Amino acid sequence: MTAAVTNPRETTRSLLYLNGVTVSFDGFQALSNLSLDIAHGEMRAIIGPNGAGKTTMMDVVTGKTRPDAGEVLFDNGSVDLTTKDEAAIAELGIGRKFQKPTVFDNHTVEDNVLLALKGDRRVRRNLFWRPNGDAERIGEILETIGLERHRQRLAGALSHGQKQWLEVGMLIAQDPKLLLVDEPVAGMTDAETMTTAELLKDIAKGHTVIVVEHDMEFVRMLGVKVTVLHEGSVLAEGSIDEVSANERVVEVYLGR
Amino acid sequence: MITRRLLEAPDGRGWIFLGILAAAAVAVPCLNVFVPPSSPFHVSTTTVALWGKYLCFALLALSLDLVWGYCGILSLGHGAFFALGGYAMGMYLMRQIGTRGGYAHPMLPDFMMFLNWKELPWYWYGFNHFPYAAFMIVAVPGVLAFVFGWFAFRSRVTGVYLSIITQALTFALMLGFFRNDFGFGGNNGLTDFYDLLGFSVRAPETRAVLFALSAVALGLGYLIAQAVVRSKAGKVLMAVRDEESRTRFLGYRVEHYKTFVFTLSACMAGVAGALYVPQVGIINPSEFAPANSIEVVIWVAVGGRGTLIGAALGAVIVNYLKTIFTIGLLAPYWLFVLGAIFVLVTIFLPRGVFGLLPKRAPRSDPNGAQAPRAATAAQPAE
Numbered sequence: 001m002t003a004a005v006t007n008p009r010e011t012t013r014s015l016l017y018l019n020g021v022t023v024s025f026d027g028f029q030a031l032s033n034l035s036l037d038i039a040h041g042e043m044r045a046i047i048g049p050n051g052a053g054k055t056t057m058m059d060v061v062t063g064k065t066r067p068d069a070g071e072v073l074f075d076n077g078s079v080d081l082t083t084k085d086e087a088a089i090a091e092l093g094i095g096r097k098f099q100k101p102t103v104f105d106n107h108t109v110e111d112n113v114l115l116a117l118k119g120d121r122r123v124r125r126n127l128f129w130r131p132n133g134d135a136e137r138i139g140e141i142l143e144t145i146g147l148e149r150h151r152q153r154l155a156g157a158l159s160h161g162q163k164q165w166l167e168v169g170m171l172i173a174q175d176p177k178l179l180l181v182d183e184p185v186a187g188m189t190d191a192e193t194m195t196t197a198e199l200l201k202d203i204a205k206g207h208t209v210i211v212v213e214h215d216m217e218f219v220r221m222l223g224v225k226v227t228v229l230h231e232g233s234v235l236a237e238g239s240i241d242e243v244s245a246n247e248r249v250v251e252v253y254l255g256r
Numbered sequence: 257m258i259t260r261r262l263l264e265a266p267d268g269r270g271w272i273f274l275g276i277l278a279a280a281a282v283a284v285p286c287l288n289v290f291v292p293p294s295s296p297f298h299v300s301t302t303t304v305a306l307w308g309k310y311l312c313f314a315l316l317a318l319s320l321d322l323v324w325g326y327c328g329i330l331s332l333g334h335g336a337f338f339a340l341g342g343y344a345m346g347m348y349l350m351r352q353i354g355t356r357g358g359y360a361h362p363m364l365p366d367f368m369m370f371l372n373w374k375e376l377p378w379y380w381y382g383f384n385h386f387p388y389a390a391f392m393i394v395a396v397p398g399v400l401a402f403v404f405g406w407f408a409f410r411s412r413v414t415g416v417y418l419s420i421i422t423q424a425l426t427f428a429l430m431l432g433f434f435r436n437d438f439g440f441g442g443n444n445g446l447t448d449f450y451d452l453l454g455f456s457v458r459a460p461e462t463r464a465v466l467f468a469l470s471a472v473a474l475g476l477g478y479l480i481a482q483a484v485v486r487s488k489a490g491k492v493l494m495a496v497r498d499e500e501s502r503t504r505f506l507g508y509r510v511e512h513y514k515t516f517v518f519t520l521s522a523c524m525a526g527v528a529g530a531l532y533v534p535q536v537g538i539i540n541p542s543e544f545a546p547a548n549s550i551e552v553v554i555w556v557a558v559g560g561r562g563t564l565i566g567a568a569l570g571a572v573i574v575n576y577l578k579t580i581f582t583i584g585l586l587a588p589y590w591l592f593v594l595g596a597i598f599v600l601v602t603i604f605l606p607r608g609v610f611g612l613l614p615k616r617a618p619r620s621d622p623n624g625a626q627a628p629r630a631a632t633a634a635q636p637a638e
Contacts, residue, residue: 062505064501085504086501086504086505087504087507087508087509087510090504090505090506090507091507095505096505098502102499102502103499103502104494104495104498104499104502105498106494106498107491107494107495107498111491114488114491115488115491115492115495115503115506115508116506121506121507121508121509122509122512123489123512123513123516126487126488126489126492127484127487127488127489128261128487129487129488129489170506174506174507
């Protein structure tokens with residue numbers, strides 16, 4: 001399958017291009033021949049039932065999992081992500097928000113954003129680091145995610161929803177070219193979900209965003225192109241209305 | 257710039273700690289040397305040597321706390337770096353003996369004569385010069401920690417697996433150093449020292465100065481460690497401790513940070529070992545014993561993990577108790593006492609003795625950076 005595309009570096013103008021990606025764990029095919037094409041500046045929602053390969057797809061893009069076969073190309077095909085590790089991929093400009101909110105509990109909200117803030121990641125630079133204008137930038141980000149009043153609190157003391165937002169704030173701080181957001185509204189109240197949808201739409205104005213979600217209502221709120229994954233490959237693609245009218249999708253979601 | 261960095265790192269408690277160390281560094285040697293033994297204020301040479309030893313252990317504990325308390329690397333082999341620094345100092349002291357040894361050979365230490373060696377092994381060259389020995393005291397533990405750390409951390413060995421291989425490291429070194437043909441005095445190690453920089457290591461004045469130097473080394477070690485943990489790199493280290501993979505996804509090369517802090521810590525442990533050897537007059541392979549390294553972990557846990565000062569305090573407390581308990585009738589029970597202390601502290605004082613001090617409100621500087629909060633950093637071992 002991979003042999004079909006002879007020179008993808010010349011064929012793709014996309015920010016992220018996955019072709020024929022296959023991953024298996026102990027015989028279980030988490031991804032099978034998955035292809036995906038995300039344009040610059042696009043916001044894409046990826047949905048699918050449990051075990052459809054959504055999280056594995058993110059693991060492959062961020063370097064946590066190496067695919068058994070297939071290509072993962074970034075930035076018009078100029079970078080082959082399968083040859084890079086997590087830190088290198090983050091440096092290239094791919095940020096990730098995890099399904100379970102993972103913030104640094106023992107750091108303040110401010111320090112969490114500071115650590116995420118775009119900048120030199122090397123040891124020596126950070127040993128002799130001096131704040132310059134960072135406090136202001138952190139203030140702006142905290143305002144965007146509505147956590148300004150909590151600036152000096154320990155992140156561990158935040159509520160579940162606030163932690164999710166802090167993690168989104170950390171993504172904004174990284175200022176990546178591509179944001180991968182895994183189930184941002186899991187465990188949120190309806191009001192929090194609405195706020196999060198607005199927040200993500202706002203972020204999508206300046207960034208390319210991939211949102212992985214279970215919640216159809218939330219995806220509808222985003223109003224973007226939807227890719228449905230099933231058993232490790234793409235089942236359908238289109239607007240939320242097209243997709244939810246698709247018989248195969250209904251079958252997969254409602255069970256056979 | 258570095259001096260300024262170091263001096264702005266300590267918080268209120270840090271300054272109190274440094275003040276106590278400075279006072280001890282001046283007062284104890286003076287009370288030993290200048291106050292006549294008949295005076296009630298006289299401090300005996302035995303006491304000076306004993307407390308000098310505690311200070312070396314305190315520096316060792318501090319170095320372990322830097323990696324364990326702030327970066328979650330539970331090293332069960334820090335005694336190896338301490339012993340290597342000690343051996344480097346011991347080699348210098350051995351070369352200073354010269355013709356005063358039993359065999360009166362100008363070059364070869366007694367144990368080599370005993371083994372019928374004809375020439376000084378190449379790795380003993382240069383140790384007759386103090387600057388070279390001083391360099392090796394820091395370099396040997398540092399290089400070993402760097403190489404070990406580079407491979408272990410790059411392969412993402414963490415948690416209990418890392419702890420086990422650090423135990424293996426110190427155990428392997430112990431077996432090596434026990435061998436006569438390894439060239440470090442085998443079983444007996446290095447001892448019967450005479451001079452250190454021309455001063456007799458047995459003279460009370462030298463002991464007093466060594467005590468003062470140990471206090472200074474501990475203070476300096478604290479300043480360096482505190483500057484590291486207060487820096488942004490220190491925040492990264494704590495982030496690695498709490499959420500390693502998250503830190504990696506932020507673009508930080510976790511293995512670089514770990515290798516850096518592990519190497520720095522090993523250098524500090526080496527200095528502690530080097531100051532320890534002239535004060536106790538001997539270094540032998542039993543210093544590499546895995547149990548020794550585990551004891552260091554207990555000191556840190558008792559004092560308070562992730563507090564630096566607490567770690568130093570824990571080393572002094574536990575070793576003071578050890579001195580009391582290993583004399584006389586109670587001697588056979590010391591290990592039970594040590595075990596009991598560890599269990600009780602873990603259950604009742606999860607933040608260690610240092611955690612007993614009242615909590616302060618987090619101090620915030622103008623730039624928004626925060627004082628490390630001892631309380632939150634002390635978490636159970638991984």
